[in-house]
Amino acid sequence: MPAGSTSSAAPAASAAPGAIVVAVAADPREPAGPRAAELERQLSAGLEGRPVTVLVPAALPERALVAPGDPRASGRSVPAADLAAGGVTGRHSPLGALLAEAARRDAAAVALVSGAGREEGAGWLRDLLAPILDGGFEFACPTYRRGRFEGLLGTAILYPLTRALYGVRLRQPAGAEAALSLGLARDLLASPDWRRDPARAGSDAWLVAEVLAGRRRACQVWLEEWPGDGGLPEEASHALARIVGPVFRELELRADRWQRVEGSEPAPTFGPAGPRAAGPDGVDVGGLAGRFRLGLRELDELWGLVLPPATRLALRRAAAAPDEGLRLEDGLWARVVYDFAVAWYTRTVERQQLLRSMTPLYLGWVAGFANDLRGLDAAASEVRVEALAAAFEREKRYLIGRWRWPDGFNP
Amino acid sequence: MWEETRRIFVESMEEVVRATARILPSILAMLLFFVLAAVLATVARWAVRRACERLSLDERLREWGVATPDRDGRAPPSRLVAGLSFWAVLAAGAFLGLSALNAPAVASLSMRLVEYLPRVVLAIVVMGAGLAAGRFVERGVLIGAVNMGLESARMVALGARWLVILLAAAGALEQAGLGSAVVTVAFGAVFGGISLAFGLAVGLGARDLVARSLGRRFGEKPPAGDAEGTERNRLRHL
Structure with a gap:
């Protein structure tokens, strides 16, 4: 069980089967509260009959999810060093608290999304949740329409390596945003990694590896916009050390699993696939x-x-x-x-x-x-x-x- | 005459035997010190080796670039450390053993050496740590400089390494109590000179590079027409 997984300030909603719990992760550019409140309103309107709860991480040092209007929601919930696009370390990830909330509320689906503002409304989130709610999938991985020279680390290492290791073709297996089923949330919550290695459990790489190595029913959903577009590009060496390190760590700890995998299979895909035609057309x-x-x-x-x-x-x-x-x-x-x-x-x-x-x-x-x-x-x-x-x-x-x-x- | 010769001989022999009897316990005590020191040194070597194994010292030093891989055929660092501990204990035992002799000059000298020995060992440890840190810093600076695109990355890395070694050498000499004032002044002059030279080199030769790095660090947008900035704007690694 992750530390700080329960929140006394979270809305005291009674257990409502079919509910959806969404956590809006921290973003360096804007406070998550207003964005979360707007998302809750839009998503509730789009999913008639299903109660929707959107939560945001409380400010440090508290490690819990709170309602967007809670005074504790204002402030930094992730250390400055971790606030860069692409994910945070497990220790500061809201995933553990989100899973605990989902289990507590018997949620039908649970989603972890970026706090960065999108201009698309909540349609993208409905698309992301649909395979969980209607398709019987346990894990939906968003795949963003991006230019050919965007997300290069994913193209060069994350995608081919993850595919070769676990035999599933997830095009963008970054794990920073995802939708999960209640069953998967409960299983993840029961993982001993939360106790044994809290810095690792809850990280993006851990989530993806748990899903793929555990042979959970995973799919990918093509979305229009990548939420990290507004941030400054991260230096290549920093990005390599921050992103590839946790992936190698998972590789190290799951050697008995990936050595038995041969070849790969396409992951069920929803939405029109393909990269964005626009974007940088070349590099120096x-x-x-x-x-x-x-x-x-x-x-x-x-x-x-x-x-x-x-x-x-x-x-x-x-x-x-x-x-x-x-x-x-x-x-x-x-x-x-x-x-x-x-x-x-x-x-x-x-x-x-x-x-x-x-x-x-x-x-x-x-x-x-x-x-x-x-x-x-x-x-x-x-x-x-x-x-x-x-x-x-x-x-x-x-x-x-x-x-x-x-x-x-x-x- | 024969009687006189015999008497002198017997008296001399008695004197030798008495002197030997007087000094024999001291010699035995010294030998006992030697044996004890040898036993303690062996135990110390074994204990240090075990501690090094438990700490995975060889692996860690190889990982940090301080020691070369096994395949080079050189003695692993743990063996050197264990050897150092063995000889330090043995030397301390030998000096203590010498002090058991009832020779005031020898005893005084050996006691001073025993008192000085820990400082020497500490100085060796400081120097060793400095050399290790120097290698680690050199590698880190080299990688960072290459990633920044500095053509003179190797020179920058070597400079960083020698700064660390210089600092360690000054610390070790200070610890050993060798010309502390001279060492401090000399170190200050050399370190200050190198820092000044480095500052001037960066200020005059790599001003733009540093400005760009600091700008990136604090989130400043690169100026229009800045080739590297444009490149960075285009390349999104994540």
């Missing part, structure tokens, strides 16, 4: 290639502890190409990610340094990806992403081999 490949070559020159000694010689040779060959021809072949990139995951597991290099040292490689991959996407439309770009994910699946045997025998001969 020269700048990215320069960062990649600089990393190759200066961090080669460090990477020698992580990557086998053949991979480093392939990277040097890739770096020797002109900017427009630079490309990290899919299999090579998959092996690089897997090698870093193994190095994380074996603690070959201090973990934060390890993840940050991956930045030039990631930027090199972005440069190659941008080269590949030149002249392709949005649909063709998705085909390219699928090819990358397939390469991660093909190279999974490499990961399993290295995981089992990390000190084995690896030319």
Whole structure:
């Protein structure tokens, strides 16, 4: 049971079967209270007959969910360091309190949504909840329409890695927003991880891994707008350390599960799929290639502890190409990610340094990806992403081999 | 004459035997100290090794970049630490043993050495920690500088490492009580000089880079036409 999971200030609604509980997560740009109240009004109007309760996290140091009008709702509920797009650590996630509220109220469905303002009303939330309420699904993962050069970390690592590990094709498995069934909420709430590792339990990566490794009925729902669009872009090294670290941690703790998974299956999908046609149409490949070559020159000694010689040779060959021809072949990139995951597991290099040292490689991959996407439309770009994910699946045997025998001969 | 010779010989022998009898307990006590010190040193080495194993010292130092991987064939750091503890205890025992001899000069010298030994050990520990921290800082600074796109990342990282080592060396010498005033002044001059040089280098050579970094840190929008800022605006990693 998560700490601070009960809220004395939450509306004392009697247990109402069929109710829906929504938690609006903290947002650095605006207070969550007014947004939550508006969402409750709109969602109640759209879901006739179902009581809707929208809650917001109380200000620190309290760790509970309260009604939007509660005086404790004003103030920062997440430390400043955690307030960046893409999710918070388990310790500051409102997920635990939300699950407890859902269980207490016997809610038919429960959703965790971003506090960032959307211009779409509450229709998107109805769409997200629909597979839980009407389709019998246990977990609905939102997938946002985004440009080809947005959410690159998800495209480069999160999507292909999650797909290869757990065998489910969730296109954007970030986990910051989600809808869950009551059964799943209760099972998650009963997890011993809340007690054993409170920093991990409730984090975005933990939620996704629990669902996919536990073979829960998961689906994805295409939504129009990504709620994080208003924020400042996060630096690549920070994003890598913050997002990929928890994913590697789940990989480490669920090794017995993912080693038995082969291939992948598409997740049931709702809503019109596909990336947004608008958005940035290219990136400064020269700048990215320069960062990649600089990393190759200066961090080669460090990477020698992580990557086998053949991979480093392939990277040097890739770096020797002109900017427009630079490309990290899919299999090579998959092996690089897997090698870093193994190095994380074996603690070959201090973990934060390890993840940050991956930045030039990631930027090199972005440069190659941008080269590949030149002249392709949005649909063709998705085909390219699928090819990358397939390469991660093909190279999974490499990961399993290295995981089992990390000190084995690896030319 | 023969009688006289025999008498002198017997008296000398008696004197030697008496002297030996006088000094023998001290020698035995010294040997006992040596044996005890050897036993304690062995126990200390074993205990330190066990503590290092429990703390996973070798793994942690490898993780922080302080020690090289096993495959290099070098002695692991835990063995060095255990060896240091063994010889420190043995040396302390030997000095104490020497003090058991009834020789005032030797006893005084050995007692001073025994008193000085902990400071030497502490100085070695401070220096070792400084060297380890220097390696860790070097790696962290190198990664950060590369991620910032600094062409001279290696030099910046080396500078950071030597600053840490310099600080540790000053601390170790201070601990050892070697020319403390000179060391403090020299360290202040060198450290201040390096800091000034670094500040000037950053101020004159990388002003724009620092301005951009600080701007990013505090959420300032990059100016129009700023290539890196434009790039950052375009690339959304999340």
